[in-house]
Amino acid sequence: MSRYSRHIVLSEIGQVGQNKLAKAKVLVVGAGGLGCPVLQYLAAAGVGTIGIIDFDTVDISNLQRQVLYGTTSLGVNKAMAAKQRLQDLNDEITINAYPQKLTYKNALNLFSTYDIIIDGTDNFETRYLVNDACVILNKPLVFGGIYKFEGQVSVFNYKNGPSYRCLFPKAPKKGAYPNCSEIGVLGVLPGIIGSIQANEVLKIILNIGNVLSGILLCYNALTSKTVTLKINRNEANIESVLNNVADFENESSKSNFGVEPVEISIKDLIDDENIQYIDVRELNEKPRVKRLEVTNIPLSDIKNNLDKIEDSKIKALFCQSGIRSKIAFKLLLDYNITNCFSITEGAVEINNYIQKTSLNER
Amino acid sequence: MRITVRYFGQIAEITNKEKEVLEFSGHTISELMESLYSKYTLLKTKDFQVAQNQELVALKTELTGQEIALLPPFAGG
Structure with missing residues (x-):
């Protein structure tokens, strides 16, 4: 049996679908709690080219939820450590590690070489940067966000659907919402939310099922309840991004602060x-x-x-x-x-x- | 009008509940928000979006729904 035989026997996928996966190029921004499960399933599924960008190194407090890493990865850059693990998981695919910070300066160039962008970031600044770059380049963005026991998933910029700014037009006041490093998070939660993101990526590539475009899926791990909310495309919010394309790359100084x-x-x-x-x-x-x-x-x-x-x-x-x-x-x-x-x-x-x-x- | 209000994430921490049923006589979403701000003063410190009957809506929208949700952004990943 071949590596992908469990995919190929599914009539919805078959060899044709598996070939689509092999040709696909996806970029995962942030190889943390969400990035790890996304990367793991996409690599295992045979997505042909996977990019990983993360400037951070593996810390012992990451191991409670960032399942790609082990104690031997401690202190190693996450993009590099993830690449090493994933190449062992699947040596038939290409993995590009970018051990650097995503900035306004490098985002457009980097994103333009990929088909789908996956948001595994842990702060609003990068989240809006990722969204705006995807709006400008018209790339589908598979978004995930988590807080303690709750998660949100959606697909933005997909076939003229809404963007993250149609949901939350502006980044909240600095410090109004802390990230995972400052508060707790249930270890399995990013595993669940990241796996839903990976599922959306596969559906987009394979063109099967219903993609979570225009819908925000909210999951609560404590109640096991899922709520879906409809998001409408807001042309004014999209245009505000497109009208600033000329200044986009000049905003690099903002994101370099405190690096x-x-x-x-x-x-x-x-x-x-x-x-x-x-x-x-x-x-x-x-x-x-x-x-x-x-x-x-x-x-x-x-x-x-x-x-x-x-x-x-x-x-x-x-x-x-x-x-x-x-x-x-x-x-x-x-x-x-x-x-x-x-x-x-x-x-x-x-x-x-x-x-x-x-x-x-x- | 009887309205069920759902709270998510940090909003639920401020209200100390995930949902509640309110009797409300106002006509718009923003009037409902004013009433919630006076009940939970810390709400004003948070940015969030409002959904009416499972659809994200603007504050000026007419209040027609039986179910309202207050949805904050999640930074974590």
């Missing part, structure tokens, strides 16, 4: 060809890193070396101990250079690791 550097271990990076290694130490500091192509940009002189940075690559910053590389991360962000990480290890440990792995290869 924490993305940290990653050398062990998660070493094999990737698409990485530019940048040493931010002064030129006379030893040891230099060997057997790795390194660009030297001292922290003291970043401003005059911006032309050495390769835009198309992921920038991996390192120093002697992992502290200055975090400062460099923030400085580069001020120059609108994104797609960077700070390597947790210092130069000595990086050298040791490279030596160890190259010995193993022989």
Whole structure:
């Protein structure tokens, strides 16, 4: 029997439907409580290309509900850790990990290469950014939101249906509604809501059943009750987004505010060809890193070396101990250079690791 | 008019109940909201949308329904 035989025997799916899944490209924004079950089921179902964007790292308090990760993922970037787990789950699909923050600057470019966007974000700022980018690009958005024991699911921008702004026109006052990191959430709740989101994604790709467009599904885990509410498309709210397309990418400064550097271990990076290694130490500091192509940009002189940075690559910053590389991360962000990480290890440990792995290869 | 009002998420925490049945003589959704604001003063600190008979409606909408729901956005993921 083949990997997808339980799908293929369903007359609603068949080999034709399975081929549609293989051709589909979906992007999951946020690999947290909602993102984990969505990713797991879409990867298992054989969705051919799955993108994962998340700048955060796995914390022990995530493991109560973020079921893709284990104790060995602690401290690892979520997009990278999720990719590793999912590639083991299904090695026949392509998984693109974007270990970076979604910003107004990078959203349109990133979204444009995918068919369906899935909202697994945990804050309103990113949620409205995701919605507005989907409105501008006219991409279906499979939305999920949770609070303690309750969840909401809907599909927006689908076949001229309403958007998130037709439901909630403006982001609430800052701090009016806390996110999961500040309050509790029942561990299984994102599992239920994320699975409903994954189901909507599959229905959209396969063109079967009724998609939750124009309907908000509200689920209460304590009462096991489901309420559905009708949402109408509000042209004025959609136009307010479309009228601001020209300014959209200039809003990047808003979302960079208070960004924490993305940290990653050398062990998660070493094999990737698409990485530019940048040493931010002064030129006379030893040891230099060997057997790795390194660009030297001292922290003291970043401003005059911006032309050495390769835009198309992921920038991996390192120093002697992992502290200055975090400062460099923030400085580069001020120059609108994104797609960077700070390597947790210092130069000595990086050298040791490279030596160890190259010995193993022989 | 007899109206069942349902509360979700943080709204239910303010009202301390998930639903209640009210006798109300006003004519619009916003009049009902004013009455709820005076009953639950903390409601004013929250943004939410209102559904009438399972359909999201504007505040100026005429009150015709037997069932009203107060729906806050959920940040969590």
